[in-house]
Amino acid sequence: MDRIRQDIPILKETFDGNPLVYLDNAATTQKPRAVLDAMTRFYETDNANAHRGMHVLAERATIALEDSRRTVQTFLHAAHPEEIVFTKSCTESINLVARGLSQAWIDADAIILSILEHHSNIVPWLQVKEERGCDLLWIDIHDDGTLNMQGFEEVLRHGTVKLVAITAQSNVLGIRPPLKEMIQKAHAAGALVLVDAAQAMAHEKIDVTELDCDFLTFSGHKLYGPTGIGVLYGKRKLLETLPPLLGGGMMIGEVFTDRFTTADVPAKFEGGTQPLAEAVGLDAAIDWLTQFSWDDITKHESLLMKKAYDLLQKIPGLTILCPNPNPNPSPLLSFTIDGVHPHDLTEILGRKGICLRAGHHCTQPLHRRLGIPASTRLSVGIYNTTTELDLLAKELPEAVKRLQ
Amino acid sequence: MDIYAETILDHYRRPKGKMRLSQPSVSHAETNPACGDELTVDLVIHDGKIVDLGWDGTGCAISQAAMSMLSEEIMGKSEKDLEALAQKDIYAMLGVPIGPRRFKCALLCLHTVKNALRTKRGESKQSWTETVHITEDQ
Numbered sequence: 327m328d329r330i331r332q333d334i335p336i337l338k339e340t341f342d343g344n345p346l347v348y349l350d351n352a353a354t355t356q357k358p359r360a361v362l363d364a365m366t367r368f369y370e371t372d373n374a375n376a377h378r379g380m381h382v383l384a385e386r387a388t389i390a391l392e393d394s395r396r397t398v399q400t401f402l403h404a405a406h407p408e409e410i411v412f413t414k415s416c417t418e419s420i421n422l423v424a425r426g427l428s429q430a431w432i433d434a435d436a437i438i439l440s441i442l443e444h445h446s447n448i449v450p451w452l453q454v455k456e457e458r459g460c461d462l463l464w465i466d467i468h469d470d471g472t473l474n475m476q477g478f479e480e481v482l483r484h485g486t487v488k489l490v491a492i493t494a495q496s497n498v499l500g501i502r503p504p505l506k507e508m509i510q511k512a513h514a515a516g517a518l519v520l521v522d523a524a525q526a527m528a529h530e531k532i533d534v535t536e537l538d539c540d541f542l543t544f545s546g547h548k549l550y551g552p553t554g555i556g557v558l559y560g561k562r563k564l565l566e567t568l569p570p571l572l573g574g575g576m577m578i579g580e581v582f583t584d585r586f587t588t589a590d591v592p593a594k595f596e597g598g599t600q601p602l603a604e605a606v607g608l609d610a611a612i613d614w615l616t617q618f619s620w621d622d623i624t625k626h627e628s629l630l631m632k633k634a635y636d637l638l639q640k641i642p643g644l645t646i647l648c649p650n651p652n653p654n655p656s657p658l659l660s661f662t663i664d665g666v667h668p669h670d671l672t673e674i675l676g677r678k679g680i681c682l683r684a685g686h687h688c689t690q691p692l693h694r695r696l697g698i699p700a701s702t703r704l705s706v707g708i709y710n711t712t713t714e715l716d717l718l719a720k721e722l723p724e725a726v727k728r729l730q
Numbered sequence: 731m732d733i734y735a736e737t738i739l740d741h742y743r744r745p746k747g748k749m750r751l752s753q754p755s756v757s758h759a760e761t762n763p764a765c766g767d768e769l770t771v772d773l774v775i776h777d778g779k780i781v782d783l784g785w786d787g788t789g790c791a792i793s794q795a796a797m798s799m800l801s802e803e804i805m806g807k808s809e810k811d812l813e814a815l816a817q818k819d820i821y822a823m824l825g826v827p828i829g830p831r832r833f834k835c836a837l838l839c840l841h842t843v844k845n846a847l848r849t850k851r852g853e854s855k856q857s858w859t860e861t862v863h864i865t866e867d868q
Contacts, residue, residue, distance in 0.1 A: 667789060668790075669765055669790040669832075669835070670790045670792075673733075685765060686766055699766040699768070699788055700765065728734065728739070729739070729742075730743075
């Protein structure tokens with residue numbers, strides 16, 4: 327653990343003498359030295375535009391980009407490197423699929439979403455609804471936060487469902503929907519499935535071939551990598567027929583004054599200069615993370631979360647949202663405290679160096695469903711320790727006392 | 731000074747004027763979407779003067795305390811006085827430093843009152859950029 331923490335430069339920061347206790351990993355993760363060094367090294371020794379030019383640097387930049395694509399392919403267990411498309415974020419990846427697929431949809435078509443979704447997996451589909459008149463059908467949750475699977479099967483029977491867009495892990499409740507079962511049922515009903523894996527990616531093994539999902543999206547920065555890079559996985563056959571989101575350089579086959587043809591996948595979706603240093607950073611982040619086994623990561627994060635549950639449940643007036651009795655709890659939980667607004671709580675804790683997230687976490691429909699305006703979220707990463715949770719347990723009641 | 735000064739926390743715990751009025755001249759609600767703070771203001775206006783004021787709301791200590799303090803501040807004032815009321819007056823009233831993360835919390839009360847008056851006059855609402863003047867000392 328000491329070695330992991332030494333890998334992450336920012337963890338040495340202090341605030342008025344208090345150590346940084348970073349428990350906001352679901353918003354973004356901190357970066358290992360290996361990622362920062364790889365990006366600097368790229369700019370210092372390899373920088374050029376990829377797939378453009380014949381000189382030695384252009385070749386190095388191209389190799390770096392394509393190496394990163396192959397690293398992501400292996401990481402996701404995808405069948406082909408062309409199934410990996412680089413974007414600027416998980417949000418852009420979802421938009422790319424929504425904009426592309428919906429061009430062929432009509433107003434009788436429907437999309438299924440769960441109430442657990444982040445705004446980035448809701449708003450692109452609301453835009454599709456506005457533009458094409460498609461129906462959005464929602465899967466509700468039970469009181470314990472798990473998906474109402476009976477409700478899912480009912481909306482699937484709607485008959486004209488084109489796509490199911492579902493999170494791999496809720497960014498508020500930590501709930502992990504039964505993806506494999508949902509994908510099988512969606513396929514049986516003739517619908518495609520997009521999995522938003524932004525929250526799950528750094529915490530559990532994702533195998534797109536085993537899942538048999540049609541699309542899967544995530545961002546680099548929640549995976550110990552840099553901001554500014556996202557990934558879209560798509561089955562090759564589907565990507566081949568999907569229209570591009572951005573027109574521009576590199577995404578073309580031929581351009582004339584009155585028409586153009588598109589390049590093959592994945593270049594078709596990568597119009598404009600790609601985030602090259604960020605792709606290098608993502609490659610390094612995956613290398614860094616995969617030196618640990620998923621078993622060890624899950625064991626460590628579960629231990630932290632069990633301790634977090636124990637500590638928080640002892641605080642009077644504190645309610646954990648849909649507490650997860652699972653022996654392997656998800657790496658995040660959210661809570662409310664009577665009479666204390668999350669913004670006040672997190673501001674006061676922030677002065678002690680303790681970073682928690684407050685607000686609606688880009689899930690207004692879910693917060694409305696839960697009947698609360700806002701919540702406070704605790705989310706752990708691979709470098710957090712039980713000592714940090716002890717510090718939180720010491721400072722939290724002090725902050726509450728001040729506000730109540 | 732800390733934004734969680736006792737004066738602020740006192741208004742948060744025991745807010746002044748926090749009740750809805752049955753027959754207001756105008757009612758108006760505003761939210762701070764980033765945080766989820768909400769305020770609704772009821773004003774009774776006679777001869778261009780605020781003769782009664784009530785409000786309700788949910789949100790952080792800063793947004794709720796600021797509304798409580800403002801409700802005391804503007805009672806009996808003229809519509810014209812309220813027109814002149816600006817961001818700096820709210821900051822002076824609060825008496826604590828308001829950072830860039832919290833300025834909307836602090837100014838939601840002003841935004842709500844200003845738009846209540848505009849609603850009463852049948853005018854279109856002012857935007858946040860009209861309420862807030864971003865300066866370095868934020």
